[in-house]
Amino acid sequence: MENRRLAVLCSHLRPVGRGSSSGSASASARLSTSGCSFGSSDDDRGGKNKQRSRDPGDRRSSAEDCVFCRIIRGESPAFKLYEDEKCLCILDSNPLSHGHSLIIPKSHYSSLEATPPDVVAAMCSKVPFIGSAIMRAAGCDSFNLLVNNGAAAGQVIFHTHIHIIPRKARDCLWTSESLRRRPLNFNQDASRLVNHVKEELSNMSNVSNDSKGQEPTLS
Structure with a gap:
């Protein structure tokens, strides 16, 4: 539901325009690029998958049809940046900025509060490492860390994921930054x-x- 996600984000956002598994990695997996031809994000979904992935009640059914789970299983393509035994980082297919990426757990959890603390910790522990590499590659020195948790917050794919959104000075990405708090x-x-x-x-x-x-x- 790209229109729904953008409608939610646009309340505080000014838009800037618009594979197969590469093999198992060790716990000390390194940053790498895969040969996949597509990225994946909250937006880029087929209607059937979007409708079924929105139902967090049936964990098995959601994992079966979840696009992130398909990427993890090697059934759908993605540009993979990082992979270890617990999480995967891929490029967002509808990026808000150059280098916009997603960290996703390899097990299916419908929301942040449904995700075990050790899995959340594993994902968050990789943020400085992956974020620094993305900033250098994208030629910037800042990034936003974002989780859309729940439909009202803009979550469309109900598989926990963390956004890393590279930023540059005066890029005017978030209009809320110009508002007085x-x-x-x-x-x-x-x-x-x-x-x-x-x-x-x-x-x-x-x-x-x-x-x-x-x-x-x-x-």
Whole structure:
């Protein structure tokens, strides 16, 4: 659903215009380019795959039809930049900037909160390494790190992925950067929000620790 994704992104974005597996890699896999002829992104999907991948309820069915899973299985082409035993980095097929890439886990998880912490950690731990290489290759010195988590946030393919979006000075990519930000009001509304978030964190921690037979660790 390219139009849906762009509609969501354009609320704070000014557009700048518009394989097969290369073999298993070791844990210390290196950056490389594959011979694949296409990239892959949230946008570039067939109607059937988009509709079915939007349903996070059936993990098996989603993984079966998910375009990222097909790329991981070697059934669909992509420009692969990096690969190890837990994650893969590919070029986005509808980039917002030169070098726009996606880090995706090799196992299918429909959203960030459904992704195990060790998998999230594995993905995030590669960001400085991959991001630095992409910046040098793209001739820039900055990048945005972005996760569209949930339909309202612009997620179209329900397979967790992290965007690395290279940036250059005055590229005017995000129109929100020209807007003045309002200072936080230290009032009752903010206090209620903080207390509510802490309560939710405590509840989630208690449930998690109860399932492990451990004491809560949040303070």
